[in-house]
Amino acid sequence: MSRAPLYFVRHGETDWNAEGRLQGQRDTPLNRKGLAxxxxxxxxxxxxxxxxxxxxxxxxxxxxxxxxxxxxxxxxxxxxxxxxxxxxxxxxxGFGAWEGLTWKDVRRSDPARSQARDRDRWGFCPPGEGAExxxxxxxxxxxxxxxxxxxxxxxxxxxxxxxxxxxxxxxxxxxxxxxxxxxxxxxxxxxxxxxxx
The missing domain is CATH 3.40.50.1240 (Phosphoglycerate mutase-like)
Known part of the structure; x- marks a missing residue:
């Protein structure tokens, strides 16, 4: 099927992006760099x-x-x-219970699930409400x-x-x-x- 072109823009940087935190469905504002x-x-x-x-x-x-x-x-x-x-x-x-954490935090606090995600990044669903x-x-x-x-x-x-x-x-x-x-x-x-x- 032939599709029309799509121009996809990822949102600008937030402080959580800069800190390496999983934002998921948390509402976080753009920082100065993100606005630019x-x-x-x-x-x-x-x-x-x-x-x-x-x-x-x-x-x-x-x-x-x-x-x-x-x-x-x-x-x-x-x-x-x-x-x-x-x-x-x-x-x-949605990252569920992992939202707000860094990947380092996740690996330290939930090593078994972190390893399960490493084995199947596409199909893995994190724990907690709203996770996908x-x-x-x-x-x-x-x-x-x-x-x-x-x-x-x-x-x-x-x-x-x-x-x-x-x-x-x-x-x-x-x-x-x-x-x-x-x-x-x-x-x-x-x-x-x-x-x-």
Missing amino acids: QAAEAGERLRGLLGEAVGTLPYLASPMERTRHTMEGLRRALGLDPAGYTIDPRLREI SYAMVAARVRPVLDALDRPTVIVAHGGVARAAMVALGTASTEEAPHLEILQGRILVFEAGTRRWA
């Missing part, structure tokens, strides 16, 4: 799309960090900051992607990007959980490929 990355993403989009930037649909996760990234990049493009749609299916993977595996995230994100019928800009999260890579056939379930998802850059999905811009 939002504007940078807008400039990159302008370079990719030119005048077409104002004609595309824009979708975002409902989390504060993604909404503020979306608003910052739209402001940088000279567009109405509020001119986008929120889709709750684009929220970040990447496979579960892919199941909720796939219908969003399948409904896109024209080029679209999405602002979401690292976990959602990994799920999208698998759903769009540009990464395997073994590869995707290990890939770095950059902030302030554009992940372009087009013609069955992915690239950073």
Whole structure:
């Protein structure tokens, strides 16, 4: 099936990103660097799309960090900051009881589950309410992607990007959980490929 190009933006940096903490579905604000990355993403989009930037649909996760990234990049493009749609299916993977911890904390406090995750990063679901595996995230994100019928800009999260890579056939379930998802850059999905811009 031929798909329209997708321009995926991971939210800008938060203090928890800088500290290596698992944010999951906790609402954390952008820090100063994250606000700058939002504007940078807008400039990159302008370079990719030119005048077409104002004609595309824009979708975002409902989390504060993604909404503020979306608003910052739209402001940088000279567009109405509020001119986008929120889709709750684009929220970040839930880390359950592990949210707020670093991976070092997790390995120290929950070594058995940490090792189980290392063996199956795609299928593993952390403990606690709201926790999800990447496979579960892919199941909720796939219908969003399948409904896109024209080029679209999405602002979401690292976990959602990994799920999208698998759903769009540009990464395997073994590869995707290990890939770095950059902030302030554009992940372009087009013609069955992915690239950073």
